Amino acid sequence: MKSQSFLSDLSLSAVSAGFISVLVGYASTLVIVLQAATVSGASTEMLESWVWALGVGMGIGCIGLSLYYKRPIIVAWSTPGAALLITSLSGASIGQAIGIFVFVGVLTLIIGLSGWFDAITRRIPLPLASAMLAGILIQFGFNIFGSMQVQPLMVGIMFVTYLAAKRLLPRYAVVAVLIAGFVSAYYLDLIKLEHVAWSVATPVWVWPEFDINLLVGVGLPLFIVTITSQTLPGIAILRSTSPEKLPVSSLISWCGGLNILFAPFGAFALGYAAITAALCASEESHPDPKKRYIAGVSCGVFNILAGVCGSAVVGLFAAFPGAMVAALAGLALLGTISGSLVSAFQAPDYREAALLTFLVTASGVSFFDIASAFWGIVIGIIALAVSHTRNKSQRV
Structure with missing residues (x-):
C-alpha cells in the first residue's frame, strides 16, 4: 500500500524541484567545498x-526523513561553513x-537531543x-535580472x-523554465561538456585527530555558522510551509548523526537546508503540501547519484552556464519570496520589526563570522520588544 501511495504521489513538478535544488546547490557552491x-x-x-560523503550523506537524509515525515526534509552541506574552512584550515x-x-x-547531535534549539525557534514570531x-531569498530574485x-x-x-507557463500551466511553470533553459543554452553553445570525465568515486577513510585548539578555534565557529546561517532559516521554512508540527529536535539529531557517520570520508557540516528546502517546499513543487515530500526524495536520489559519480559531477554541473542556473533558481523561488513578504508584513503590529529583520538579513552583514540571518532575527526581536513596551506605556 505504501508503494502504491508513493507512486500515486509522484509528479513531474516535484521530481524537477528536487533536481533543480541539487543543480543549484552543486553548480553554485561546490567549488567552495572543493577549495576548502x-x-x-x-x-x-x-x-x-x-x-x-556529502552526496551520499545528504541523499540518505533527504530520502529517509522525507519518506518518514511525508514532508520535503532537505539535508545539505553548510556553504558558509565551507567558506569558513577555506580561511581556517x-x-x-x-x-x-x-x-x-x-x-x-557531535555538537549538532547534542543540541538536537537536548531540545533547546527547538524551544528557542518556537519563540520566533512567524512574521519575523x-x-x-x-x-x-531576495538576492535570488535580483539574480534573475x-x-x-x-x-x-x-x-x-x-x-x-515562466510568464506564459504561469498562465497556461502554472503547476509546470518551473519545469517549462528548466527545459527552456537547457534547450536555449544548448543551441547557444553555452553548455561545455568536454571536461566531464565519467568515473565512480571511491570513499577514502581518514582517522580523525583531535586538536583542542582547532576544535575551539575552527570547530566551534563552524558549528555556530552552520546553525545560525543555515539551520535557523531552514527551520523557518519548514514551519512556514508545513501545516503540521514536525519534531525539529529529531531532525537536527539525524543531521548530527549523519555528520558523524560520514565525517571520516569528508562530510564537514551537514544541517537542515534553507535555500534548497525553499525550492522543494514551494507551491511550484506541488499544490498539495502533503505531496511535496516527493521533491525531498527526488533531491536525495539526485544527491546520491552526484556523490557516487564523484569527480564527474564537478565537471557536469560546471558545464551549465552560471546565468542559466542563477535565473532558474530565482524564477523557481519567486512564489516563495512573494509568500514570505506577504506573511512578514500582513500583521500591522509586526511590520516595523519584520522590516528591520528583512533589511538586516538582505544586507548580508556579518559580525563575529555569524551570518546576517541570525542578526536579522536578533534585531527584529529587539525592535518587537521595544515596540510592545512602548505600546504598553502609551496605554498606561
Whole structure:
C-alpha cells in the first residue's frame, strides 16, 4: 500500500524541484567545498571522497526523513561553513580537519537531543521568520535580472516561458523554465561538456585527530555558522510551509548523526537546508503540501547519484552556464519570496520589526563570522520588544 501511495504521489513538478535544488546547490557552491578540501591538504582521491560523503550523506537524509515525515526534509552541506574552512584550515592536517568534522557532528547531535534549539525557534514570531526568509531569498530574485544582463537571449527566453507557463500551466511553470533553459543554452553553445570525465568515486577513510585548539578555534565557529546561517532559516521554512508540527529536535539529531557517520570520508557540516528546502517546499513543487515530500526524495536520489559519480559531477554541473542556473533558481523561488513578504508584513503590529529583520538579513552583514540571518532575527526581536513596551506605556 505504501508503494502504491508513493507512486500515486509522484509528479513531474516535484521530481524537477528536487533536481533543480541539487543543480543549484552543486553548480553554485561546490567549488567552495572543493577549495576548502584543497586547503586542508586533501589529495585528488580525497576530493572525490568529500563529494561522495556529502552526496551520499545528504541523499540518505533527504530520502529517509522525507519518506518518514511525508514532508520535503532537505539535508545539505553548510556553504558558509565551507567558506569558513577555506580561511581556517590552513596549516591543519587532513586528520585534524576530519576531527573537526566529527566534533561538529557531535555538537549538532547534542543540541538536537537536548531540545533547546527547538524551544528557542518556537519563540520566533512567524512574521519575523518570514521576513528573515524573504531577506535570504531576495538576492535570488535580483539574480534573475542580473543574469539577463549577462545572457539576455537565454534568460529572456526563460523569463517569457515562466510568464506564459504561469498562465497556461502554472503547476509546470518551473519545469517549462528548466527545459527552456537547457534547450536555449544548448543551441547557444553555452553548455561545455568536454571536461566531464565519467568515473565512480571511491570513499577514502581518514582517522580523525583531535586538536583542542582547532576544535575551539575552527570547530566551534563552524558549528555556530552552520546553525545560525543555515539551520535557523531552514527551520523557518519548514514551519512556514508545513501545516503540521514536525519534531525539529529529531531532525537536527539525524543531521548530527549523519555528520558523524560520514565525517571520516569528508562530510564537514551537514544541517537542515534553507535555500534548497525553499525550492522543494514551494507551491511550484506541488499544490498539495502533503505531496511535496516527493521533491525531498527526488533531491536525495539526485544527491546520491552526484556523490557516487564523484569527480564527474564537478565537471557536469560546471558545464551549465552560471546565468542559466542563477535565473532558474530565482524564477523557481519567486512564489516563495512573494509568500514570505506577504506573511512578514500582513500583521500591522509586526511590520516595523519584520522590516528591520528583512533589511538586516538582505544586507548580508556579518559580525563575529555569524551570518546576517541570525542578526536579522536578533534585531527584529529587539525592535518587537521595544515596540510592545512602548505600546504598553502609551496605554498606561
